[in-house]
Amino acid sequence: MSPARTDHDARRHDVSEAVWRVLAEHGFAGLTLRAVAGAMGASTGLVTHYFGGKRELVAHALDILETRTQRRPRLKAPAPGLAALRTHVLNILPLTPEGMATNRVWVCSWDIALSDPVLFAAQTSRYERIRADLRAAIDDARRLGELVTGADADDLAATTLSFTHGLVVQALFAPETFPPARLTRLADDFLAATFGGSCPGSAPGHEPRSGQ
Amino acid sequence: MSPARTDHDARRHDVSEAVWRVLAEHGFAGLTLRAVAGAMGASTGLVTHYFGGKRELVAHALDILETRTQRRPRLKAPAPGLAALRTHVLNILPLTPEGMATNRVWVCSWDIALSDPVLFAAQTSRYERIRADLRAAIDDARRLGELVTGADADDLAATTLSFTHGLVVQALFAPETFPPARLTRLADDFLAATFGGSCPGSAPGHEPRSGQ
DNA sequence: GTACATACCGAACGTTTGTTATGTACTTCG
DNA sequence: CGAAGTACATAACAAACGTTCGGTATGTAC
Missing domain, CATH: 1.10.10.60 (Homeodomain-like)
Known part of the structure; x- marks a missing residue:
């Protein structure tokens, strides 16, 4: 039996x-x-x-x-708040060959997901879950006093995911133009401009742009 | 004959x-x-x-x-520099049903474009062209003294395109969560944080966040 | 040992695909 | 009015698709 x-x-x-x-x-x-x-x-x-x-x-x-x-055990969040948010972003970006493959499949799935109602719903809820994760990190950051901006947390989460996934697509189509080092730099610059103080003098000792 | x-x-x-x-x-x-x-x-x-x-x-x-x-004759750039950059972004975003369809096809094309060498190359060069356009607007803005940040223009163009296309994808999978009004607001907030002065007091009389 | 359920192969089924060939209606030229 | 060539429908084609099914091997249960 x-x-x-x-x-x-x-x-x-x-x-x-x-x-x-x-x-x-x-x-x-x-x-x-x-x-x-x-x-x-x-x-x-x-x-x-x-x-x-x-x-x-x-x-x-x-x-x-x-x-x-x-x-993917690539990176563990070293600390809550902005550091965790940065980890989230870096974990999505195609920084390794495996991450490259993952994102490639992810992007390819959009074709059928947009046409198939079931897959569409699944994809939609997946995005909501990711945004919720990002939002949690953003809320932590605000609670910790790391945030300069007063913008809505949902908007910030959506913006962060927008930047991240858009960068993924560009990296997939031009891997040599977007090597891991540049991806990391772009992400850090984005996070600094959006969350941290890119204002001169607002957050001393925290260079938003690392040298080329 | x-x-x-x-x-x-x-x-x-x-x-x-x-x-x-x-x-x-x-x-x-x-x-x-x-x-x-x-x-x-x-x-x-x-x-x-x-x-x-x-x-x-x-x-x-x-x-x-x-x-x-x-x-697409949706919007004409009202002025060079940051205003033109904003127009570029808004022209890409799915603000109308037609723009929705356009972006849907665009995203779907990534599946085959990633697998077909010819289409891959075509798509890659297309992205380079878009980034070049954005970069031109950014250079104008810098020449006009509209830019606060000192970041590399190519990086800024890539970041702008990242945000835009990532937002497109999210909007396609959740149209009601990302109505035109919110897309516009998110874009304006992004541009303000990235280019303009999101620093309190740096650019008075220019509210980065419009009311909900 | 017998009975039975799972694991899996190999082949066949009908459908749909891209492509090609054939035939007809029509328009223009001489 | 023929001659010729374009525009297009219709049909046939092999290939590839998702799916189904019979057959065989191998294990557990009684």
Whole structure:
């Protein structure tokens, strides 16, 4: 009644890994069941065995995407407030090859997400969650007295996410123009101008622009 | 030797219009020759008669996209410098249904553009052109003494485009959360914080945040 | 050992894709 | 009025797609 000679969840994860590899290389336009099966040296029967269909496969791939972005152990927030906000931003930016792949898939997913109602809703709520995280850090910063601006926290969160994702897109299309060092500098400049005191003399000893 | 009973270019434009309609509704994933033909009440033979194939069709559609974005007569720059920069940003943002459709197609095109080398290069150069335009406005602003910050003009152009396109994506996924009024306010706040004096007392009589 | 459920392959199914070929209506030229 | 060439519909085509299914191997349960 319970023959479980293989770890079901582990195998499912293997399939998702293959989905990931295909997605990072050919985008959603090149995501087919056969391509996934081929990427893991298996047959399409295996893929359909663990996933009901392509729709379910895509949905799970996007879930993995979020999980990767969140659990990526790249940076830990060194302190609450502005430092945590900066960590959030840097964790999203494509600073590593893995982050590059993640963002590539993320951007590619927008095509189908905009057309499919289910994926659209999922993506929308994902954005709300990210903005909520950013907002929490911003609220902490305000509580800590780190903020100069009096702008609305929701607006600031939206603006921060705007800058971050827009920078991601540009970096994807011109990796050599936006190396990690420049991405970090742009992010720091943005954060300084938006939150910290870019005002001369308002926050001494805190250079907003590091040398080129 | 020259029977031209229909305007070839006009018909080509009609096809591109149909491409546009399909793209705005179903994204690039739903762009097929039959869908295009159906959208203009014609047959696939007509489509292939005016375009060599799908590749050519997509390329032309992306050209149209750029043309629309540039020639959109929404706003004229009232003055050089910061005002022109603001106009640039507002012209990109999805402030109208048409701008919504334009940006939707734009975002959807990233999927295939990231996988296709030719489209990738085209998209990359498109971004460089936009950044060059923004940079020109920023240089003007600096020449006019409108800039408080001393940051690099290229960095500022990249940051501005980042913010703008990231905001576009968020607005596409949550139109009711980002109505035109809020988009405009966010843009003005961003520009004020990044370029103008968000420093209290540095630019009197120029409120960076308009009331909700 | 027998029964049964899972894991997976391999092939087939029908549909949809891009592309190509054929045929017809029409307009212009000589 | 033919001749010729364009404009377009219609249909056929192979390839690739998502999905379904029978078959086989392998494990646990009784």
